[in-house]
Amino acid sequence: MEAPRSVNSFLPRKALDALLSALRDGGYDCAAPVVRDGAVVYTRLQAQDRLPHGISIQQAPGRYRVGFTDSPRNFSWANGPQALKPFVFTAHETLWSARRDPDGNLCFTEPDRNVDPVAIIGVRSCDLAALALQDRHFLDGACADPHYQARRASLFLVAVNCSHPSDTCFCVSTGDGPAASDGYDLLLDELDDGFVIQAGSPEGQKILDRLPVVSTTDRQLQDINRQNRHAAECQTRRLPPGNLEPALFANLDHPHWQTVAERCLSCGNCTSVCPTCFCYRELDQGTLDSDHSEHIREWDSCFTQGHSYIHGVTIRAGTDLRYRQWLAHKLGSWHSQYGRSGCVGCGRCISWCPVGIDLTEEVATIVGAAS
Amino acid sequence: MSLALHHPVAAEIIARQQESPSIVSLTLRLEDRALADRFQFQPGQFNMLYLHGAGEIPVSISSDPSSPDPLVHTIRDVGRVSHGLAQLRPRDRVGLRGPFGRGWPVENARHRDVIVITGGLGCAPLVPVIDYVIQRRSAYGRLIIMQGVKHSDDLIWRERYAAWDAHPDTRVLLAADVGGKHWNGTVGPVTELFDQAQLRTGDSMAFLCGPEPMIRACVQRLLEEGLPADRIWISMERNMQCALGHCGHCQFGARFVCRDGPVFCYADIRHLFGRRGF
Numbered sequence: 016m017e018a019p020r021s022v023n024s025f026l027p028r029k030a031l032d033a034l035l036s037a038l039r040d041g042g043y044d045c046a047a048p049v050v051r052d053g054a055v056v057y058t059r060l061q062a063q064d065r066l067p068h069g070i071s072i073q074q075a076p077g078r079y080r081v082g083f084t085d086s087p088r089n090f091s092w093a094n095g096p097q098a099l100k101p102f103v104f105t106a107h108e109t110l111w112s113a114r115r116d117p118d119g120n121l122c123f124t125e126p127d128r129n130v131d132p133v134a135i136i137g138v139r140s141c142d143l144a145a146l147a148l149q150d151r152h153f154l155d156g157a158c159a160d161p162h163y164q165a166r167r168a169s170l171f172l173v174a175v176n177c178s179h180p181s182d183t184c185f186c187v188s189t190g191d192g193p194a195a196s197d198g199y200d201l202l203l204d205e206l207d208d209g210f211v212i213q214a215g216s217p218e219g220q221k222i223l224d225r226l227p228v229v230s231t232t233d234r235q236l237q238d239i240n241r242q243n244r245h246a247a248e249c250q251t252r253r254l255p256p257g258n259l260e261p262a263l264f265a266n267l268d269h270p271h272w273q274t275v276a277e278r279c280l281s282c283g284n285c286t287s288v289c290p291t292c293f294c295y296r297e298l299d300q301g302t303l304d305s306d307h308s309e310h311i312r313e314w315d316s317c318f319t320q321g322h323s324y325i326h327g328v329t330i331r332a333g334t335d336l337r338y339r340q341w342l343a344h345k346l347g348s349w350h351s352q353y354g355r356s357g358c359v360g361c362g363r364c365i366s367w368c369p370v371g372i373d374l375t376e377e378v379a380t381i382v383g384a385a386s
Numbered sequence: 387m388s389l390a391l392h393h394p395v396a397a398e399i400i401a402r403q404q405e406s407p408s409i410v411s412l413t414l415r416l417e418d419r420a421l422a423d424r425f426q427f428q429p430g431q432f433n434m435l436y437l438h439g440a441g442e443i444p445v446s447i448s449s450d451p452s453s454p455d456p457l458v459h460t461i462r463d464v465g466r467v468s469h470g471l472a473q474l475r476p477r478d479r480v481g482l483r484g485p486f487g488r489g490w491p492v493e494n495a496r497h498r499d500v501i502v503i504t505g506g507l508g509c510a511p512l513v514p515v516i517d518y519v520i521q522r523r524s525a526y527g528r529l530i531i532m533q534g535v536k537h538s539d540d541l542i543w544r545e546r547y548a549a550w551d552a553h554p555d556t557r558v559l560l561a562a563d564v565g566g567k568h569w570n571g572t573v574g575p576v577t578e579l580f581d582q583a584q585l586r587t588g589d590s591m592a593f594l595c596g597p598e599p600m601i602r603a604c605v606q607r608l609l610e611e612g613l614p615a616d617r618i619w620i621s622m623e624r625n626m627q628c629a630l631g632h633c634g635h636c637q638f639g640a641r642f643v644c645r646d647g648p649v650f651c652y653a654d655i656r657h658l659f660g661r662r663g664f
Contacts (some may be wrong), residue, residue, distance in 0.1 A: 063609060077437075092637065109391070110393065111392070111393035111394075113394070113439075113490075115438050115479075118479065119477070119479055120417075121394075121396040121438060121479045121480075121481055122396070122477060123393050123394050123395065123396070124393075145619055152632065152633060156631065156645075157591040158391055158392075158631070158632075159454055160392075160630070160632055161392060190638070205416060213569075260640075266641070267663075293632065294633060294634030294635065295627075295628075295633050295634070296627060296633070296634075297441070297442065297627040297628065297633065298441065299439055299440060299441045301439035302437060305439055308434075308438060308657040310393075310441075310442075312633070315633070316636070317634070321625075322625070323624075324625055325624060325625045326464045326465050326468075327464070327465075330664070331663050336662065340663065344637065348639055348640035350640075351639075351640035352640050
């Protein structure tokens with residue numbers, strides 16, 4: 016993917032701390048990928064923290080392993096189980112709370128939605144595509160979600176063109192990577208000795224103006240072009256092309272749904288790691304005196320028993336129906352809802368599936384596109 | 387005009403009617419009178435009712451849209467929250483968000499016969515339609531109301547049905563799968579009523595709400611009698627938690643029942659209606 020580039024700024028590796036400083040001086044908390052519990056997770060950095068380097072990640076169906084090399088690079092890996100979703104659509108939050116006074120009156124209040132601005136460093140193209148999809152779901156239409164909206168407005172996104180896709184990645188086939196085209200404030204291309212850097216927004220330009228950048232060399236530009244080309248060419252998985260909604264809904268009775276269900280544990284890992292899955296359940300948590308109650312939302316999954324429950328009936332009792340719901344929605348009815356597939360090719364659902372179910376293979380079988 | 391859609395407002399129960407052993411109607415008055423003045427709803431829309439500390443459930447509005455204050459909700463005691471709501475008494479408070487969803491296309495039915503077919507408490511979301519038609523009686527053709535219940539003792543609103551039946555060009559037909567003593571309606575499923583109804587399907591619009599097997603049987607019968615699929619409207623029920631089209635539970639194919647429904651044109655959903663898993 017070689018977009019026309021008018022970039023001419025290079026940030027030497029030793030000046031990376033200047034980026035963190037400039038972001039902090041600009042009023043942003045910095046969140047960046049670090050290794051925790053055997054996975055790369057985006058976490059808020061403390062003032063003295065630096066970005067880790069030399070991380071490598073191996074992914075395969077049902078497998079995710081972090082290793083370390085002596086590479087100076089900070090971003091020579093594909094992704095962790097989560098990226099932007101928890102920052103905007105949090106896994107657990109209070110929507111409103113209710114208080115009952117001694118006279119039985121009810122009073123409802125919404126939580127304070129002030130969110131400190133946060134700069135997230137190392138965002139991938141697939142993550143930006145997923146964020147754009149979540150924006151459409153939560154912000155477009157008559158009832159924008161105020162909780163999502165407040166967090167979304169607080170984000171400053173430092174993207175990195177993905178140089179090391181995993182074996183599970185297929186963003187080329189969904190058109191969402193490996194290079195970012197828009198949706199970022201700053202964009203980096205990482206080379207061993209530093210970063211080619213460009214701004215994608217006025218806010219990004221303000222930060223860029225404060226960095227000790229030098230002019231890029233022709234060699235550097237050739238290197239990042241070659242790197243981006245390689246990141247695209249090395250991907251082996253792909254989705255069947257085009258809008259799969261008609262084919263999926265024409266195959267609702269395909270026997271393969273049952274074949275997948277014999278392996279699927281209905282655990283919901285795929286929906287938890289999917290950057291576009293948006294389902295959440297609402298529940299109430301009262302205090303012991305029962306006067307105060309918090310109305311909470313937390314991530315839900317169409318693989319749970321409760322997801323389709325309605326007064327005594329579970330509409331999707333079997334795993335075959337739940338897997339079908341997920342896949343026919345993700346790759347099918349998303350087109351009707353939001354004008355494109357709900358899959359951005361990040362491959363997380365493949366890596367984090369405990370039994371290694373690969374949606375690219377399953378959908379190819381179901382729509383008759385098996386190669 | 388909607389209330390705050392993202393969190394409830396307080397409403398006081400000003401009357402409670404035990405309609406049957408398991409069905410209760412609550413008459414609600416919004417405490418914020420400025421909001422109450424602005425509140426309007428369309429027939430077929432629903433509110434989210436909140437029971438303190440327990441949770442919210444969607445309940446259709448069963449009162450007259452031309453007098454939206456106070457509001458009536460008729461609730462079947464069937465789950466954790468509805469059980470709690472059914473225990474409430476006048477002066478108790480609930481929370482209310484709404485109204486939500488798209489209602490019945492009553493205006494598009496003008497000058498046509500209106501066929502209302504309901505099963506069990508499926509009658510509740512259609513009471514506003516019946517009120518609407520009766521208040522504009524000359525603007526509509528015949529009004530045919532067909533209601534089925536499992537046991538004749540389950541039938542609520544007998545006086546109301548009798549009063550509707552007395553209006554000109556209005557016919558009420560009742561059926562019970564099991565008829566008890568003194569039952570003079572039809573015994574059998576609601577489809578048994580079709581022969582008596584003498585529908586003029588060439589110029590009718592049908593509105594249906596009730597258990598899905600009953601809806602399927604009635605839709606089949608309407609289609610056989612020549613009513614086109616685009617003049618059959620159905621109110622759907624699915625797991626609804628946010629009512630905003632965000633939480634994902636009520637998805638029916640590409641549609642969010644809470645936002646794109648709960649009332650759908652049968653022609654738009656027939657490809658999935660009745661399919662296992664949707």
